[in-house]
Amino acid sequence: MKKIVLLAAGFLMGGAAFAQTTTTPGTTKWGLKVGVNLPKYHVKNDNGDDPESESTVNFHVTGYADVPLSNYFYVQPGLSLQGKGGKVSSEALNTKVEYNTMELGVPINFVCKMPLGPMANLYLGAGPYVSFALSGERKFTAGNSETKEDLEFGSDSGDDLKRTDAGLNILAGVELGGGFNIGANYGLGLTDLRPKGDGDNGKLTNRVWSFSVGYSF
Template identity: 55%
Template structure:
């Protein structure tokens, strides 16, 4: 947690310093819907993924120009992650949903191309992120014979064998969208987790990483 806070502080201080050196620096806020899932790689090298759950994201960011058409966008995000798994057997249908909340620090390099429409630009970007889980819940739903039952439990984050997932996450973001002259923007982001979130000494059983597709609307000023 201390490393995440330190990274956030460095990001903000660096952003403020650059902001003072250019009059075109902008700050913005994005909100949207996230569709997270888990990506599994087993010991044989086979890949498979869970179904996507529905969550949310909120991101505050700075747009810091570094060259014509290019900028650095550091930010701080509340990112919903998790997964959904469904199955059935012997007339019983089951569903498991993980909902986790992460504090995420993205730093993206973004390129912008004018679209020929007054003030509108296409933007594309990519960059690394570091994240730290702050809470999580797992919900089970079972349906059988026309009736259903639900149960919930808190997810445990840490690096012990009895924890559910590691608390830290690291990966890269790929993003793109449309920026309007009015300040509004519309975009999509795909977060690719690179670090194994399986805790303890379970790495011999494979690897689990986060995948998050998100859509957002924002405003830069």
């Protein structure tokens, strides 16, 4: 865990340092966003059938720097605690399997801001992320019976999910007067989360809708 936190902090400081070397004169701001996540899993099978799990409900907390590259373009490296997962239900069997994971993510978003008036900006952006699973749980429900077990992370046969994920964020929102903002983000996971030996067909990836409120200063 300590190594993961140090690596994530290194990514964050590296992104901020890179942004500072490329930015035009302006004021770097710091911000915090919190909100709800609606995560699920996407499965891509070799037979062309691409099912998705049902969404679960989780949360996120993200700290970030807002570094100007020009009057309209900004780079936002951050450090984010992200709740992800998904669930599969069977009405016929009256069963449900739900996965919940908590991950430490490092997003680096490139954002364009356009004035909506004297007190508001519309922003649109995208950028890569990498995240590291900190903990996870699988809950199995059959009728009135419920069992829980911790997930095992790794890349070997017998593990449940890979620990490292990477993908792309697409975000949009509105900055309001006084430093407040509201926004939405779609996280498109690109890493196959299945460990080695866990079948040879298909690909399991994260999909996460996020909605947040934030403040920058």
